[in-house]
Amino acid sequence: MKIPLRAMLPALAAVILLGGCSNASEAGPATPSAAASPAQPGKPWNDELKNAEAGEKVGGTGSPCQLPVTFDVAKGWKPKPVDVGTGSGAGLDALAHQGGFTLKCEIDGKPAGFIGFLRIWAEDAPGKSPRQALEAFVAGDRNVTEKTYRDSGPLQGVEVTYLKDNKALEMVSRARALAVSTASGVVVLALGGLDEEEHQQMLPAYLTAKQSLVTN
Template sequence: MDTRTRFAVSAALTLGLLAGCGDDAAPAGSAAGDPAPQATGEPWYDEVTPASASGTTGGAGSPCPVPVSFPLADGWTAKAIEPPKGELAELLGEALTKRGGTTARCEVDGRPAGGGFLRVWAADTPTVAPRAALEGFAAGSGETVSGQQFRDLRAGSFDVTEMTWLATNPLAEEEAARNWALAVQSAGQTLVFAVNEGLITERTDVLPAYRLAVRGLAAPG
C-alpha cells in the first residue's frame, strides 16, 4: 500500500466510510508480568508518559464493542467500525477492515486533538494465542516487516503480550515506520490494540493515548 493509499485509508475510517536485540529479547526492566516496564528509548519508549484520561469505552453497547474497557485520552473519541454499504463499498471495506487474521472493531481517533489514532481488532479465530495474533497482524499489512520484538507484561488487570516492529512499504521511497501492538485475551476473545507513528504524526503524538488505553485495560462493567 503506497503512502497516498495509506493516508486515504486512514481518512476513510475517520470520516465514517466505515463508522533491543533478537526476536524474543525483552529489554531490561520488562520481565514477564512486570506492571511498569521501563525500557527507555528505542524501541519501546516507556519514558513516554500516558495521556490524561477523559472517560472510558469498551463493552457491549459502547462505541468500541469488545470484551474489555479502557480509558480514552482527553480529546480522543471512539467510534465503531461498521461495514460500508453497497457493492463497491463492501469490496473496499473488506480491504480496510481485515488484516492478518483480524477484523477491525473500533477506532479511537485523536487527530482533532492533534494526535494520531489507534484501532482495536478482534482475532477471527477467537482463541488464537496473543503472540500468534500479533505475528499475523504485522505480516498482514502487505509491507516489509523487520526488527520484531516481543515482551510479556501486566496491563491493567490482564497479562498481555506486546510487539514492536518496523514496517517499510516496498513500493515507496520512505523510511521504515515504527509500530506497536498489544494482544490481550478476555471472555474467550483475543484482541489487538495497534498504533503506529503514521504519516504526519510522531511517537509523542500517538504513544501517550496508547499507553493510557492499554495500561488501563479492565473487564467491562
C-alpha cells in the same frame, strides 16, 4: 527527490487507514506470556513516557464501541465503531481484516492534533495464545521489519513494536500493538502513525489505553 510528508497526506489516506495485508517475515516460536518485562527507556519501547490525560471510557455498555475490553481514551481523541462485512470484496471493507482479526473500533487522534488512529481488533477464530495471535496479526501487515516482542502485564498480554518500511513512498513508520486474552478471544490494541515522529508523539495516548485496559 523526496516529497514533503505533509504534501503527501491525500495519497497516504488509504495507507493511514489500515496497514494492509501480506509479506511479513516469520517471527520466532510462540512463548507463553508472564509478568510485564522490565521498563526499557528509549527506543524502541520508550517506557519513560507518561500517559496522556484520560478522557472518556470506551468498551462498556453505552460507550461508542461495544468491546470485550474497557479502557480510557486520551482526552480529545474520538472513538467510533467500525461495521464491516466478510472482507471478501475490494475497498475499505477488505482492509478492515488483518491476520485473522477484524477491526472493531477506531479512535481518531485528529481532534487532539495527531494524524493517526488507535485501533481495536478482535480475533476471528478464538483459540490462540496472545503471542500466537499477535504474530499472526503482524504477519498480516505490510513491509514489516525489526519486530520486537515482550510480555506485558497485568493481563498477561504480549506487546510488539516494529517498523514499516514503505520504499514506494520513501517513508518509514513505526507501529505498536498489545494483545490480551478475553472470554471472546484475543483482542489487539494497535497504534500506527504517518511516520516515526508522529508515532512517538501519540504514544502517551496509547499508554493511557494500555494501562487502563481491563477485560469485560
